[in-house]
Amino acid sequence: MTFLHNIGLYILMLQKMFHKPTKWKVMKELILKDTEDTVINSLGIISFVSFFIGGVITIQLALSTTGSFYPDYLVGYATRETIILEFAPTIISIIMAGKVGSFITSSIGSMRVTEQIDALEVMGINSINYLVFPKVIALLLYPFLISIAMFLGILGGMVACVYGGYSTMNAFIEGIQTDFTPFHMTYAFIKSFVFAFILATVPSFHGYYMKGGALEVGKASTKSFIWTSVSIVVFNFLITQMLLG
Amino acid sequence: MITVKNLKKSFDNKPILKGISCEFEKGKTSLIIGQTGSGKTVFLKSLLGLHKHDEGQIIFDNKDIELMNERQKMELKSNIGTVFQGSALFDSMTIEENVMFPLKMFENMSSDEMLDRVNVVLKRVELENSNKKMPSEASGGMQKRVAIARAIVNNPNYLFCDEPNSGLDPKTAIVIDNLIKEITEELNITTIINSHDMNSVMEIGEKIIFLRNGILEWEGSKKNIFKTDNQAVTDFVYSSNLYKKVRKMYLNQ
DSSP, X not given: OHHHHHHHHHHHHHHHTTSSOOOHHHHHHHHHHHHHHHTGGGHHHHHHHHHHHHHHHHHHHHHHHTTSSOOTTHHHHHHHHHIIIIIIIIIHHHHHIIIIIHHXXXXXXXXXXXXXXXXXXXXXXXXXXXXXXXXXXXXXXXXXXXXXXXXXXXXXXXXXXXXXXXXXXXXXXXHHHTTOOHHHHHHHHHHHHHHHHHHHXXXXXXXXXXXXXXXXXXXXXXXXXXXXXXXXXXXXXHHHHHHTO | OEEEEEEEEEETTEEEEEEEEEEEOTTOEEXXXXXXXXXXXXXXXXXXXXXXXXXXXXXXXXXXXXXXXXXXXXXXXXXXXXXXXXXXXXXXXXXXXHHHHHHHHHOOOOHHHHHHHHHHHHHHTTOTTOTTOOGGGXXXXXXXHHHHHHHHTTOOSEEEEESTTTTSOHHHXXXXXXXXXXXXXXXXXXXXXEOOOHHHHHHHOSEEEEEETTEEEEEEOHHHHHHOOOHHHHHHHTOSHHHHHHHHHHHHO
């Protein structure tokens, strides 16, 4: 029952997000601030993780294909497919659920605890539009982050492959170019948009409707990370089945 | 003026407000007092529209809040200034931005005009030259003054304060009380304060409403409160020996 109640409340929150819009002059500032908080400030960690995990994926693929009948370019090909199809859009989104998701939940949750949301409401401001809508718009730039993750993941793979002595640069580049399906990029970006919406709204929901004090803000952040990750995994399956299945 | 008629509110079938009727006059400072759990906060939040009441009427200057359309409700809310118990300042904004916030949201003013208005109200609450400080850098008393400045920056008709001097030392609490009273008279607004501070009652209580278990047990002025023989009121107000002595002296005079 609680689960269904929360689903209903979440849908109502999404509906309320488009009512009584905040003045554009103020909204513009909020969008810029949320873009900095959620997208720009995540560039460092995303770049770091993508580069090294790309390297690890390549080493593991190279080790399991060495000395066999597999062609040399296979490592580059498999690295590209793994990173574009799954690592960049999905795994990075789960990492972002921890970084951005808990930031959103704790910042909105703290505003709830310290009556700042009540202050917005008594002024006649639609607090859901004021707090959640700019995050949704800011995260429309999320596919840009995913593109960077894809590029650096493949670059990390190439560095590990060439300098680790697993294959040559030419073979790796040949692998990257072999059997490239442009629709896989479309599929990855469709997933990224859906995950961006989940990343903006699910943590906001947990922060906005939390009750209690500082301890509960921490609990809400943990809960938000779990539900954001679960939603990403479930939608990942559904989108994959619909678009590639 | 705010008129409340037979206001009822319950949570999970547990009645919290059991039919409160009263009036709050313009230009006067009215205090709602009562023990913890008496329904003070629910009453104040119902007046503010944060809780939807089950029965009864809340009338702001002859306009029933229930009969207002969305635009009228918005207009009314932009005419209400609120000081929350914990100040509720926006952490991510400077003091200047906090005070400017209602102007940015509701007024069509240029940046210079807004800044001038902010400086006027900050001066009024004796916080000039604090514009660029963050709320976390301000003391409890300063935060309350910023909250008052934010509440009055767009010249509201109504001012609501939820325990404005809780957590403050007695001297600062009196400063805040007097500031609210002076602003009420200067701007000729309807001010309602939710308090359990007896100093506030004695200092600024032009009209006092005593709530007990969700009903209006007693109402009167700070002079009447000395003379009342209502047992519940005297038990609450004169619970300390000091106030008992003060009352005795007043009655002997």
